[in-house]
Amino acid sequence: MATDPAELIHRAQAWLAEDPDPETRDELSKLIEAEDTDELAARFAGTLQFGTAGLRGELGAGPMRMNRSVVIRAAAGLAAYLKAQGDGSGLVVIGYDARHKSADFARDTAAVMVGAGLRAAVLPRPLPTPVLAFAIRHLGAVAGVEVTASHNPPRDNGYKVYLGDGSQIVPPADGEIAAEIAAVRSLADVPRPESGWETLDETVLDAYLARTDEVLTPGSPRDTKVVYTPMHGVGRDTLVAAFARAGFPAPTVVAEQAEPDPDFPTVAFPNPEEPGAMDLAFAAARERGAAGVDIVIANDPDADRCAVAVPAPGTPDGWRMLRGDEVGALLAAHLVSKRASGTFATTIVSSQLMSRIAAASLPYEETLTGFKWLARVDGLRYAFEEALGYCVDPEGVRDKDGITAALLITELAAELKQSGRTLTDLLDDLALEFGLHATDQLSVRVEDLSLIADAMHRLRAQPPTALAGLSVTRADDLNRGTETLPPTDGLRYYLSGSPEAGIEAARVVVRPSGTEPKLKCYLEVVVPVASAAALPEARTKADTTLASIKADLSEAAGI
Numbered sequence: 001m002a003t004d005p006a007e008l009i010h011r012a013q014a015w016l017a018e019d020p021d022p023e024t025r026d027e028l029s030k031l032i033e034a035e036d037t038d039e040l041a042a043r044f045a046g047t048l049q050f051g052t053a054g055l056r057g058e059l060g061a062g063p064m065r066m067n068r069s070v071v072i073r074a075a076a077g078l079a080a081y082l083k084a085q086g087d088g089s090g091l092v093v094i095g096y097d098a099r100h101k102s103a104d105f106a107r108d109t110a111a112v113m114v115g116a117g118l119r120a121a122v123l124p125r126p127l128p129t130p131v132l133a134f135a136i137r138h139l140g141a142v143a144g145v146e147v148t149a150s151h152n153p154p155r156d157n158g159y160k161v162y163l164g165d166g167s168q169i170v171p172p173a174d175g176e177i178a179a180e181i182a183a184v185r186s187l188a189d190v191p192r193p194e195s196g197w198e199t200l201d202e203t204v205l206d207a208y209l210a211r212t213d214e215v216l217t218p219g220s221p222r223d224t225k226v227v228y229t230p231m232h233g234v235g236r237d238t239l240v241a242a243f244a245r246a247g248f249p250a251p252t253v254v255a256e257q258a259e260p261d262p263d264f265p266t267v268a269f270p271n272p273e274e275p276g277a278m279d280l281a282f283a284a285a286r287e288r289g290a291a292g293v294d295i296v297i298a299n300d301p302d303a304d305r306c307a308v309a310v311p312a313p314g315t316p317d318g319w320r321m322l323r324g325d326e327v328g329a330l331l332a333a334h335l336v337s338k339r340a341s342g343t344f345a346t347t348i349v350s351s352q353l354m355s356r357i358a359a360a361s362l363p364y365e366e367t368l369t370g371f372k373w374l375a376r377v378d379g380l381r382y383a384f385e386e387a388l389g390y391c392v393d394p395e396g397v398r399d400k401d402g403i404t405a406a407l408l409i410t411e412l413a414a415e416l417k418q419s420g421r422t423l424t425d426l427l428d429d430l431a432l433e434f435g436l437h438a439t440d441q442l443s444v445r446v447e448d449l450s451l452i453a454d455a456m457h458r459l460r461a462q463p464p465t466a467l468a469g470l471s472v473t474r475a476d477d478l479n480r481g482t483e484t485l486p487p488t489d490g491l492r493y494y495l496s497g498s499p500e501a502g503i504e505a506a507r508v509v510v511r512p513s514g515t516e517p518k519l520k521c522y523l524e525v526v527v528p529v530a531s532a533a534a535l536p537e538a539r540t541k542a543d544t545t546l547a548s549i550k551a552d553l554s555e556a557a558g559i
Contacts, residue, residue, distance in 0.1 A: 008040045012062070014042075018187045019061065021068040021104070028061035050074060050178040052170055052372055053514050056149055056158035059100055059210070066101070066149075066157045068108055069187060074159055075109040075145070076190045077181030080114035081173070082143055084180075087164070088117055090142030093200075095123040095132030097148040097234050097302045098260035099157050107145045108192070116190030118142075121198040126234045126260060127205065128303035129160070130401035134208045137398070151231075151271035151300040152516065154264050166398040167375035205238070209332035211396040212242045213520075217338060221414035222247045225294045228406075229254040229281045230262040231270050233301030246407055248414075251297070254284050264301070272298040272307030272321070272388065282309070282317045283517050285489065295413050295423065299402040305388040306402035308409055310423050322423070325351035325439045327409060328384035329430055330423055331358045331392060332411040335382050342381025345374050348478075348485070348492065349509045350386040353430065353437035366467040368488050370514065374529050386439065386522065427536060435504055435526045436535070438542035442521035442550045444559045447557040452512045452519045455557040459491055459510060464556040468548035470506055478511075489491045495549075497526075502526050502541050508553060519559060523549050 012032050019025045033041055043062030048055055048070055055074055057066045059197045081088065092113045096106040106122055113120035121139065123132060129146050135142040144162040153157070161169050161177065171176070184190065226243075228251035230236040236258055243251055256266050257280055264270040267277045278298060296309035296319055308327050312320035322330075331345060331352045343363040346354050347370070358364040362381075367373035371391065374383040375398040383391040389400030392408050409423075416422055431437075446452060463475050476482065478490035490511035497504045504526040513520050525545045527538040 005035070005037045008037055008044055009035070011044050012190050015062060015069065019067070019069050020072070021296065022185070024061035024067045024069075028251060030425060031061070044202070050174065050181055051076070051514075052168070052174045052370070054158060054160040054169070056152065056156060056515055058299055059157055066159075068101070068104060070125050070400050071105045072101060072108050072112055072125040072187055072190055072192065073181050073184045073206050075112035076116070076184045077177050077179075078143065078145070078161060078182070079113055079118055080180040080498055081177045082118060082149045083116065084176075086135040089119070091119045091121060091139060093121050093123070093132060093135045093139055093141045093144045095129065095135070095144070095146045096126055097129070097146075098126040098262055099147075099149060099301070100154070100262045101157055105157065105159065106145075109145050109147070110197035111192040111194070112190060114196040115193050119198075120196075121200050123204065124200050126297075128235050128238050128403060130304055130397045130399060130403060131205060131208045131238065133166055133397045133401070133423065134160060134211065135204050136162055136164065137396075138204065138207055145486055146302070148302040150302050150304065150515070151269065153269060154262060162399075168370070168372035168399065170372050170376070177230070192263060207240055207243055208396075209238070211393065212404050212407055215393050215408050216246055217412050220411050221418045221448065223249070223412070223417060224410045224414040225292060226251040226410060227254065227281055227285045227288065227293050227296045228252065229257045229278070229298045230260075230303065231267065231272065231277065231301055232257050232259070232264045232296055233270065233299060233303060234260050235299035235301075235303030235402060238303065239406060242403050243410075248407075248410055252284060252288065252293070254281050256280050270301050272305070272511060278307070278309060278319075278321060279317075282319045288319055288329070294417060295410070297406050297410070299406070300388070303402045304400045305539045306390060306405040306409070307388050308423070323439055324384070324386040325353065325437070326427055327388070327405075328386070329353045329357060329437075330392065330412060330426060331384065331390055331405070331408055332382060333426065333430060334408065335392070336361070340381050343377055343379045345377040345380060345383040347385045347410045348490075349520075350384065351437050351439050351524055352507070352526075353434060354384070356434040357430070366450065366484070367496045368485055369511065428532065431529050431538070432532065432534060435528050436538045436542055438525050438527065438539070438546060440546040442523065442553060446517050446519070449517055451559070453518070455519055456489065456510070456512065457489070458558050459556060463491075464493065464552065467495060467508065467556075468506070468553045469501070470498055470503065470545075470549075501545070502527060502538070503545055506545065506549065509551065510553070510557070519557070521550075521553055521557075523553075525549070
């Protein structure tokens, strides 16, 4: 890390000399002129690291920010990797969302690919990430790039890389691409023609929409009334078109969040999981009245995630957001009822309920966090992760897909509605059959990343022996890997049950987020339920235990 002011200024001037973007050039020029060494040190402390999440970071000038210079180098590294793999004349498909600079980054990527001798095709306009994931397999591409920062704050953007199987990169490909990026000496060494790539027309979207029909059962009920928000992202037109094709009533779109807007003006964070993000959707549902809406659905800004809310009479909002684990279990139960075959999979941080749903008739696997791992499960039929990600058509989209997930949960709601029941009723049924699997999360956002490393070190040095009065019966340091999992920075604790407290078992997983400056702790408690009348008491026990685990874990981690 450069700390000498003169060295910082020299590095910044060298970067400035080859920066192709007038905006970031102006930004960096002002920092150099002001001799703002603190800010320059933050931007030139290293380089934005390329990993299994690709690139993601704050927009701005310098190697520690997302900008055209960084993207051109990343594209050059990817092109060199593909050529080394023998795919030097293959097709690379590029998609992008509506964030600041996304279209520029997509165009730069296309230019670099063509300059390197590959073919490049860019999606016709900002579209959902699952359309890009679909297009890779549909067009027989050797790789794909999606320019998106998903649900990150407005100041961020990112660069997600897929290989020809339509799934995101995993080791060792990420390290090999990173090495090729590091080998790029100067942008002057990267040919970037002004033309030569293809801009795809709407037929690729039409093909994706035609494929969405595959997730539904022909002749199934379709009478579900939905309020929908795309959260200022790119999901609206694609979801509305998919609903129309399927024969569902047109969803009521939240007007204030309907248009793509990279500033996300109505939310603090454009993530349906964040407090307040769904307020406008709930208000729209209340305006239509209880009889006018069955469920509320939200996509995140690039529409690869799907959030679902159900009526909750007596609560302040009148609606309750389902946890990703709950939606994951509902979709699993729905697919089992449709006699789906193949492997069901989820991640080590998601609820274990699906393992019980699948146990009777289907193979089941757990992977590390992220669809880059889930998509690679052999014979995959369905996968989900607790962060609102669901893959319900792996042959079409080998990634999470918020559009097809919305279709499938809407079909399930319609089937239940036809028999006078709701999604909440089905969740109750699952609790009675398999035990109440209650989950929660302790998530700590930090400015100083060293705080996360300190917390992980503290837990490794002094692992807890009990949480919420439940003994830790097994502690796994996932850094060492397991028989079925490669090494990852994480800790997993299995807790004993307590017949006296009515707790069957509990589990905790702690890991740093791969895409945000957060330490994430995933908690699950299983409570046996003897009858429908016992459900309220079981939920109270679960909530109390989860709160106690959260408090004890927070103290143990020093957060």
